[in-house]
Amino acid sequence: MKPVVEIEGLTKMYKNNRGIQDVTMTVRQGDIYGFFGPNGAGKTTVMKIMAGLSRAQRGTVKLLGYDVAEQYEQAMSKVGVLIETAEVYSYMSGRKNLELAAKFYPHVTSGRIDEVLEIVGLTPFQHEKAAGYSLGMKQRLGLAAALLSGPELMILDEPTNGLDIEGMVQMRDIMMRLAREQRITFLISSHLIHEMELMCNRIGIIHQGRLLCEASVPYLLEQWESLEAVYMHHIQEDRKVTLHA
Known part of the structure; x- marks a missing residue:
């Protein structure tokens, strides 16, 4: 390889x-x-x-x-990157966090956000504020953000x-x-x-x-x-x- x-x-x-x-x-x-x-x-x-x-x-x-x-x-x-802890805005929902991250990638669509939420298992919680997420959920949200660009x-x-x-x-x-x-x-x-x-x-x-x-x-x-x-x-x-x- x-x-x-x-x-x-x-x-x-x-x-x-x-x-x-x-x-x-x-x-x-x-x-x-x-x-x-x-x-x-x-x-x-x-x-x-x-x-x-x-x-x-x-x-x-x-x-x-x-x-x-x-x-x-x-x-x-x-390349997708997650260094140390995930950067999460607690006052936003999980989905809003990803929509903000997606602004760095012009080609990322709403459909891609749906895909990465499904990949990391956060679809049922996407509209909840990240303040209520467990540490594991926040890390998965960070992973979802790193996946947005299709790395x-x-x-x-x-x-x-x-x-x-x-x-x-x-x-x-x-x-x-x-x-x-x-x-x-x-x-x-x-x-x-x-x-x-x-x-x-x-x-x-x-x-x-x-x-x-x-x-x-x-x-x-x-x-x-x-x-x-x-x-x-x-x-x-x-x-x-x-x-x-």
């Missing part, structure tokens, strides 16, 4: 000496790619650079063949963070169905490794700003009893290297 995300040598360091260093990774068409590491490992920094919300000091990001820094509009034209790639930062078990299952089922039925490629960050094991076909492990491992899930599970074991091995080995550096 052709690369959908190509990241090469991505570096951005902050004044506190935290950030990301020389991150190189590839997401291919059809992947559900789990990008995980502990809180503060650099996941959100990478995703903000991918979405054009932050600039790297070095390195390149290509989405669907376009360089984000040089060809931003083309790079983002078929080929979805970049989702911790989409199940803070959700209860039912909310996590609902979000996981929606993403797996979209990947299967609409062939949407997903890059999903998380620190919930068991959730990633249920959903992803490829993973990347990031720790202290460095990508430690990138591999297919079936391959890793042939070598290890679980992704948790893979994760702990790489994290512990990295800490040893850091300690003796």
